[in-house]
Amino acid sequence: MTIKMKDKKPKNVFKEGAISSEFIATSIAKHQSKTSIGAHNIFLGQVRADSINNRTVSAIEYTAYEEMANAKFHEIREAAFNKFDLNCMHIYHSLGKVNVGEICMFVFVSSPRRKEVFKAIEFIVEAIKANVPVFGKEIFKDKTHQWKVNS
Amino acid sequence: MKLTIKYFGLLAEVTKRNEEQLDFSGTLINELLDTIYLKYPKLKEIDFQVAQNNEIVSKETIITQTEIALLPPFAGG
Secondary structure (H helix, E strand, O other): OOOOOOOOOOOOOEEEOOEOHHHHHHHHHHHHHOOOOOEEEEEEEEOOOOEEOOEEEEEEEEEEOHHHHHHHHHHHHHHHHHHOOOOEEEEEEEEEEEEOOOEEEEEEEEEOOHHHHHHHHHHHHHHHHHHOOEEEEEEEOOOOEEEOOOO | OEEEEEEOHHHHHHHOOOEEEEEOOOOEHHHHHHHHHHHOHHHHHOOOEEEEOOEEEOOOOEOOOOEEEEEOOOOOO
16 A cells, blocks of 8 residues: 655645756655656656747736635645655746756656656646646746736 | 725736725725726726625625725736
């Protein structure tokens, strides 16, 4: 039987600025001691250089209703642990400015078996996009901006 | 009742504040929004949801908390 590493209290998912590849690599390495894991799956959200009416996005500045957002991340974690056979799960989201090409979200799930992690990652990412109060100000190269809406 | 109203994203930009205290004597979210619209008529044209106690609530909900947040569309991930 798998021991599920559930958290009792909401933890802070937010990190200031972009999520570095070193941070992601270190997270992966930390799981080498958890030998009941047979499959990991990772989702990385990257800031895209969208072109809107001839203006090109150069960065997104993220803000959040942090208290509610952390509560929602916690609900999503609990729901995912209940739905799927997971050993562990990590979610990180940026706050502040993240330039195009940089990572703004990192979701990492681990399970004994691969089928669970494919289903879990989609469930978690879609739930985050729909239910977590994070707001994104798309800053264009010409310094104008607009507010991003998840599609 | 003294309420703290929080504004995010485009709403913070329009109201030029992240939060404020409002004296409110009504009962429902709807009534609170009428008060807020009087102060910031431009908000009527903007799409947003209301959160109380970390949950999205309908406009017919009774206000039970002292903090109410106005949330524009989400853009996480």
